[in-house]
Amino acid sequence: MSAAIKVGVIGLGTVGQGVVRLLKNNADEIARRVGRPLVVTHASVRDAGKARDCDLSGITTLADAMQLAREADVDLLVETVGGISPARELILAALARGKSVVTANKALIAEDGNRVFAAARASGASVAFEAAVAGGIPVIKAVREGLAGNRVERLAGIINGTCNYILTQMQENGTAFDDALRDAQRLGYAEADPTFDIEGMDSAHKLAILASIAFGTPLDYGSVAVEGITRVTPQDIQIAQVFGYRIKLLGIAKRSGKGSEQGIELRVHPTLVPDNTLLAKVDGVLNSVVVRGDAVGEVGFYGRGAGGDATASAVVADLIDLARGLGADARHAVPALAFQPDAVRALPIVPSAEVASAFYLRLKVADEPGVLSKLTAILASHDISVEAILQREPRGHEDANVALITSVIPQHRFDHAVNEMRALPFVREDAARFRVEKFD
Amino acid sequence: MSAAIKVGVIGLGTVGQGVVRLLKNNADEIARRVGRPLVVTHASVRDAGKARDCDLSGITTLADAMQLAREADVDLLVETVGGISPARELILAALARGKSVVTANKALIAEDGNRVFAAARASGASVAFEAAVAGGIPVIKAVREGLAGNRVERLAGIINGTCNYILTQMQENGTAFDDALRDAQRLGYAEADPTFDIEGMDSAHKLAILASIAFGTPLDYGSVAVEGITRVTPQDIQIAQVFGYRIKLLGIAKRSGKGSEQGIELRVHPTLVPDNTLLAKVDGVLNSVVVRGDAVGEVGFYGRGAGGDATASAVVADLIDLARGLGADARHAVPALAFQPDAVRALPIVPSAEVASAFYLRLKVADEPGVLSKLTAILASHDISVEAILQREPRGHEDANVALITSVIPQHRFDHAVNEMRALPFVREDAARFRVEKFD
Numbered sequence: 001m002s003a004a005i006k007v008g009v010i011g012l013g014t015v016g017q018g019v020v021r022l023l024k025n026n027a028d029e030i031a032r033r034v035g036r037p038l039v040v041t042h043a044s045v046r047d048a049g050k051a052r053d054c055d056l057s058g059i060t061t062l063a064d065a066m067q068l069a070r071e072a073d074v075d076l077l078v079e080t081v082g083g084i085s086p087a088r089e090l091i092l093a094a095l096a097r098g099k100s101v102v103t104a105n106k107a108l109i110a111e112d113g114n115r116v117f118a119a120a121r122a123s124g125a126s127v128a129f130e131a132a133v134a135g136g137i138p139v140i141k142a143v144r145e146g147l148a149g150n151r152v153e154r155l156a157g158i159i160n161g162t163c164n165y166i167l168t169q170m171q172e173n174g175t176a177f178d179d180a181l182r183d184a185q186r187l188g189y190a191e192a193d194p195t196f197d198i199e200g201m202d203s204a205h206k207l208a209i210l211a212s213i214a215f216g217t218p219l220d221y222g223s224v225a226v227e228g229i230t231r232v233t234p235q236d237i238q239i240a241q242v243f244g245y246r247i248k249l250l251g252i253a254k255r256s257g258k259g260s261e262q263g264i265e266l267r268v269h270p271t272l273v274p275d276n277t278l279l280a281k282v283d284g285v286l287n288s289v290v291v292r293g294d295a296v297g298e299v300g301f302y303g304r305g306a307g308g309d310a311t312a313s314a315v316v317a318d319l320i321d322l323a324r325g326l327g328a329d330a331r332h333a334v335p336a337l338a339f340q341p342d343a344v345r346a347l348p349i350v351p352s353a354e355v356a357s358a359f360y361l362r363l364k365v366a367d368e369p370g371v372l373s374k375l376t377a378i379l380a381s382h383d384i385s386v387e388a389i390l391q392r393e394p395r396g397h398e399d400a401n402v403a404l405i406t407s408v409i410p411q412h413r414f415d416h417a418v419n420e421m422r423a424l425p426f427v428r429e430d431a432a433r434f435r436v437e438k439f440d
Numbered sequence: 441m442s443a444a445i446k447v448g449v450i451g452l453g454t455v456g457q458g459v460v461r462l463l464k465n466n467a468d469e470i471a472r473r474v475g476r477p478l479v480v481t482h483a484s485v486r487d488a489g490k491a492r493d494c495d496l497s498g499i500t501t502l503a504d505a506m507q508l509a510r511e512a513d514v515d516l517l518v519e520t521v522g523g524i525s526p527a528r529e530l531i532l533a534a535l536a537r538g539k540s541v542v543t544a545n546k547a548l549i550a551e552d553g554n555r556v557f558a559a560a561r562a563s564g565a566s567v568a569f570e571a572a573v574a575g576g577i578p579v580i581k582a583v584r585e586g587l588a589g590n591r592v593e594r595l596a597g598i599i600n601g602t603c604n605y606i607l608t609q610m611q612e613n614g615t616a617f618d619d620a621l622r623d624a625q626r627l628g629y630a631e632a633d634p635t636f637d638i639e640g641m642d643s644a645h646k647l648a649i650l651a652s653i654a655f656g657t658p659l660d661y662g663s664v665a666v667e668g669i670t671r672v673t674p675q676d677i678q679i680a681q682v683f684g685y686r687i688k689l690l691g692i693a694k695r696s697g698k699g700s701e702q703g704i705e706l707r708v709h710p711t712l713v714p715d716n717t718l719l720a721k722v723d724g725v726l727n728s729v730v731v732r733g734d735a736v737g738e739v740g741f742y743g744r745g746a747g748g749d750a751t752a753s754a755v756v757a758d759l760i761d762l763a764r765g766l767g768a769d770a771r772h773a774v775p776a777l778a779f780q781p782d783a784v785r786a787l788p789i790v791p792s793a794e795v796a797s798a799f800y801l802r803l804k805v806a807d808e809p810g811v812l813s814k815l816t817a818i819l820a821s822h823d824i825s826v827e828a829i830l831q832r833e834p835r836g837h838e839d840a841n842v843a844l845i846t847s848v849i850p851q852h853r854f855d856h857a858v859n860e861m862r863a864l865p866f867v868r869e870d871a872a873r874f875r876v877e878k879f880d
Contacts, residue, residue: 022735026591032656032783033588033775130586136736138586146570146578148473149756151466216472278742281721295462296576296743296753302718303739313736316589328772332764335473343472 002035005323008042008074010065010090012052015104015131016043016080018312020054023319030316034323038316042072069093076322078315079103088112091127095119100325102318104131104311110205110221113212117336124330128318133206134159134287136310137303138317143291144213144338150293152214154254156437159206161285161305162190162197163229163249167237167270168283171246174234189285189306199228200249200268207251211266214253214291215347216339220266223349224251227269236362236432239403243360243388245272246280247434256350263348265355272360272405272436278302279439290439298439353412358387358436361414362403363421364428367394371426375402378424382417384409399428405436442475445763448482448514450505450530452492455544455571456483456520458752460494463759470756474763478756484508509533516762518755519543528552531567535559540765542758544571544751550645550661553652557776564770568758573646574599574727576750577743578757583731584653584778590733592654594694596877599646601725601745602630602637603669603689607677607710608723611686614674629725629746639668640689640708647691650729651706654693655787656779660706663789664691667709676802676872679843683800683828685712686720687874696790703788705795712800712845712876718742719879730879738879793852798827798876801846801854803861804839804868811866815842818864822857824849839868845876 007023009016020040023030031037043056044065062068069077069090077094079101081087087108091101096119103109108116109129120127130140134157143152158164162184169180181198184190196202204224212219229249237247250271256263273280278300282288287305292298304310325333335341365371372391379386385407394400406414418430447463449456460480463470471477483496484505502508509517509530517534519541521527527548531541536559543549548556549569560567570580574597583592598604602624609620621638624630636642644664652659669689680687690711696703713720718740722728727745732738744750765773775781805811812831819826825847834840846854854873861867 018735022589025734026589029591029656030589032779032785035780035783136587136733137739138582141586142578142582145761146581146757147576147753148760149462149466149470149753151469216469278718278721281718293576293753294465295458295749295756297750299577299741299743301739301741304737309735310737313587313589313733316735317586320588321585324772324774328769332768332772334764339472340475343475345472 004037004039005034005076005326006041006074007038007076007078007319008068008072009040009078009080010044010068011080012043012045013080014308015311015315016078017052017054018308019078019080019315020056020059022309022312022316024055030320034320036323038319038323042068042074044068065090066093070097074099075326076319077101078319079105084108084111088116091116092119095123095125095127098123098125100126100322102128102315102322104129104315106132106202106205106209110208110219113219120336121341126322126325126330126333127336128322130318131311131314133209134289135303135305135307136313137287137289137301137305138314139289139301140213142301143210145334147291147293147296147299148338150295153292153294154252155210155214155289155291156250156252156279156439157210157289158248158279158282158287159251159289159305160197160203160249161287162194163203164282165189165285167229167232167247167249170232170234171237176234177230177232198230200226203249203251203268207253207266207268210289211253211264213338215255215264216344217264217347218344220349223266225267225352229270231432232270233432236434239362239390240272240360242390243405244275245436246275247271248273248279250279250437252437263350265350267352267355270434272434274438277439354410356408356410358408358438359406359414360403360432360434360436361406361418361430362401362432364399364431365402366426366428367400368426371402374424375421378417378420379406382413384413384417401431444477444479445474445516445766446481446514447478447516447518447759448508448512449480449518449520450484450508451520452483452485453520454748455751455755456518457492457494458748459518459520459755460496460499462749462752462756464495470760474760476763478759478763482508482512482514505530506533510537514539515766516759517541518759519545524548524551528556531556532559535563535565535567538563538565540566540762542568542755542762544569544755546572546642546645546649550648550659553659560776561781566762566765566770566773567776568762570758571751571754573649574729575743575745575747576753577727577729577741577745578754579729579741580653582741583650585774587731587733587736587739588778590735593732593734594692595650595654595729595731596690596692596719596879597650597729598688598719598722598727599691599729599745600637600643600689601727602634604722605629605725607669607672607687607689610672610674611677616674617670617672638670640666643689643691643708647693647706647708651693651704653778654731655695655704656784657704657787658784660789663706665707665792669710671872672710673872676874679802679830680712680800682830683845684715685876686715687711688713688719690719690877692877703790705790707792707795710874712874714878717879794850796848796850798848798878799846799854800843800872800874800876801858801870802841802843802872804871805842806866806868807834807840808866811842814864815861818857818860819846822853824853824857841871
C-alpha cells in the first residue's frame with residue numbers, strides 16, 4: 001500500500017463531520033478501492049470549543065479556513081462551508097495551487113460555477129460536486145456518465161427534501177402549510193429561515209446544475225422560472241387526490257420545439273403528478289430524479305437528499321474519484337459539466353408564457369345559477385378542453401369552489417382565460433393555479 | 441476536433457444494431473462530450489443478407505468475428521455475441537492486442553470474469569460491462585463509483601424483465617404461469633427456450649456481478665442459491681396481496697453476521713415484498729435495484745432492463761468512458777470490480793439453511809377439526825411465531841388452504857417445522873414456500 005492521500009476538510013458542520021466519520025469508519029474498504037488510504041489530516045473550524053460528532057484525533061485543526069485552503073500540506077480539499085462567499089474564494093485559492101476540491105455547494109456551482117470550472121481548468125485541478133444535487137443519490141454521475149450515450153429529452157426531480165416533507169405532511173394529515181413548516185423546523189428538516197427552500201431557490205440551484213450536464217448548456221440559474229410551495233393548500237392537495245394526482249415541488253428541465261425552434265424549459269413549481277408515477281410516491285425528506293433519454297427511455301433514482309451521512313457519501317465518492325486521478329493527465333478526465341468546455345452551447349430558454357402543460361385551476365365562486373356554463377364557455381372560446389372538473393356543495397356560508405384540469409396549452413392562453421374568468425361578477429378569487437405534468 | 445475514435449462491433453443483433461443506431465443518431469452530442477467523434481468503422485455479421493434496423497453505410501462488415509477481434513483497425517471493440525464461447529475467445533483476442541472491450545455479456549462476466557479481467561490487466565486494456573446488469577440503468581457505475589464511500593450492507597433487485605413481466609401479468613390478470621409465459625414469448629419478452637430467465641440463472645449472473653462490486657469479493661456465480669418462478673401460482677400471488685405483499689423474483693446480496701462470523705448471502709428466489717416498497721411497484725419488464733449503504737441509507741434505481749436501445753445506452757456510456765481513457769495510464773482507472781485486484785477478498789457464503797428471513801407457507805389440508813391447532817402447535821414447538829394467517833372456506837370438493845407468514849427464522853428451522861407438518865395425516869401437500877423480505 002502506497003502513502004496515504006491527505007485530505008483537508010474546510011468546515012466541520014454536519015457534512016464536514018460526516019466526511020470525517022465516513023473516511024474513518026470505512027478506511028479499510030476505501031483503501032482497498034483506491035489502492036492508497038484516504039486520511040483527513042487537516043480541518044478548519046470556526047469554533048474550536050464546539051462539541052462534534054466525529055473523532056478529530058490525528059487531525060490538525062486550524063481556525064483560519066483560508067490558511068487551510070492556501071497552505072496546508074494536503075492532496076485534496078473538501079469545502080463544506082456553503083454559500084457563495086467565502087466558499088468561492090476558498091475554492092479558488094485551493095485551485096490556484098493545483099489542489100482539486102470536492103464541494104456540496106449548489107449555490108456556488110449554480111451561480112458561479114462557470115468561473116470555478118475555468119479556474120480549475122487553468123490550474124489542471126478538478127472540482128467535483130456530486131453532493132450538490134440530491135444528496136447521496138449519485139445522479140450527477142448517472143446523468144453525466146451513465147446516460148452519456150443519450151440525448152436527454154427531459155428530467156424532473158423532487159430535489160428539496162424540506163418541501164417534500166412539508167407537502168407530504170399536508171397530504172397525509174391535512175396539515176396547513178404553516179403548521180407543516182413548523183413541524184419540519186422542529187425536526188431539523190427546515191432552517192430557522194426557510195425562505196431558500198420553500199420559495200424554490202434551492203431546487204432551482206440544483207435544477208440549473210442538472211440541466212447543464214444533461215443538455216450541454218452553460219449554467220444558467222438566472223433563467224430558471226421559480227415558484228415555491230407557500231401557496232399550496234390542503235384543499236388543493238385533497239382535490240388533486242380526487243383527480244388522481246399528488247402535488248409535488250418539481251424541478252423540470254425539458255427540450256421543447258424542433259430544429260432551429262429548439263429551446264429548453266427550466267422551471268421549479270408545485271406540480272400535479274399522476275399518483276401512479278414514482279415521483280408521486282416519493283414521500284417525506286426523500287429526493288428522486290427521473291430522466292428521459294432517447295435511447296434508455298425513463299430512468300429513475302431515489303434516496304436521501306440531505307443529512308450529514310448521505311451528503312458525506314457523495315463527497316467521499318468524489319474524493320475517491322479525485323484520488324484515483326491524482327497525477328493523471330487531466331485531459332482524460334470527465335468534464336465537470338459533462339461536455340467539453342468548448343462544446344457547451346446555449347439554447348434559448350422558453351419563456352414561461354410559452355411553456356405548455358395542462359393546468360389545475362381552483363376558483364372561488366358565488367353559489368348561483370349559470371356559473372359552470374359561463375366558465376366553460378370562456379375556456380371553450382380559448383380552445384381549452386376541460387379534462388376533469390369538480391364542484392362540491394359548499395358548507396354553510398362558504399363560497400363554492402370549482403376546480404378543474406385543462407388540456408395541454410401554453411401558459412399565456414391559460415392566463416388569458418383565467419383573466420376573463422376573474423372579470424365575471426360571481427368569481428371571488430382565482431384561488432390556485434398549478435401546472436399538471438403527466439410524464440407520458 | 442481531433443481524429444475519430446474507431447469502434448468495431450462484434451455481432452449485429454438487437455444490441456449491436458442499437459449501438460450502431462445510437463452512435464449515428466447522437467454523433468454530434470457524443471463528440472461534444474468526448475472531444476472526438478466515435479464512429480463504428482467495422483462490424484461482424486453472421487448473415488450478411490439479413491435485413492437490419494440500422495444504417496450500415498461507411499461500416500466495413502466482416503463475416504469472421506475473430507478476424508474483427510484480432511485484426512481490424514479499430515480503437516475499441518463492442519462484443520454483443522452473448523454466451524460464454526466464442527464470446528470469451530473474441531474478447532481475449534481483442535485484449536491480447538491491447539484493445540479495450542465493452543460487453544453486455546453477463547454470463548461470461550459472472551462465470552469467467554476473473555479470467556477476462558486478468559487478461560485485461562496483463563495487456564493494459566479495459567473491459568467495461570455496464571450493460572450486463574439491468575440494461576440501461578447505470579447501476580454498475582452507481583455501486584462501483586457513486587456509492588464508493590459506503591460499506592454496502594445489502595442490495596436487492598428485480599433484474600430479469602421476463603420474470604417481472606410474467607409475475608405482473610399473473611398479478612394483474614390472475615393469469616396462470618404457463619399462459620403468462622406464452623404471452624411474454626409472443627411479445628418478444630421471453631426466448632423460445634425461456635429456461636435461463638424463468639429458472640433464475642440470468643438473475644443469478646447479474647447478482648453475482650453486483651455482489652462482487654458491492655462487497656469487494658471475487659465473482660462467485662456458483663455460490664448463488666437460485667430458485668426460479670415456475671412454482672409461483674396466481675393463488676399465492678392473490679393471498680400475498682391479502683397479506684399486503686407482492687411476489688417478485690429478487691436477487692439479494694446481503695452481509696450477514698458480525699466480525700469474524702461475517703459472511704454474505706447470495707440468493708435469487710421469488711420473494712414476498714411489502715406492497716408499499718418501490719420494488720413492489722416496479723411492474724412489467726422494468727428492472728429496479730435498491731442498495732443499502734451505511735452512510736447513504738437506501739438508494740434506488742429503476743428503468744428498462746432490456747431491449748436494444750436501453751442496452752445500447754449502457755454500451756455507449758461505456759464506450760465514452762473508454763474513449764476518454766484512450767492513451768491514459770491504466771493505473772488511474774476505476775478497477776473493473778470496484779476494488780483493487782489485490783484487495784479483493786472472499787467472504788464465506790452463508791448456506792441457504794442458515795439464511796434467516798420470514799417465510800410464507802401455504803398448505804393444502806383436509807377440511808376437518810383441529811387442523812389449525814395442530815399446525816400452530818408445531819410452529820410454537822420450533823419457537824416460530826405466526827405473523828399472519830389466512831384460511832378461507834373451501835369451495836365444493838377442494839382441499840382447504842392454510843397460508844401463513846412466520847417470524848424471521850433460519851431456513852433450517854422452518855424446514856424442520858414444515859417436515860413435521862407434512863407428516864400430519866390431514867396435510868395433503870405443502871403447496872408453496874417462499875421467503876418474505878421486509879427491507880426494514
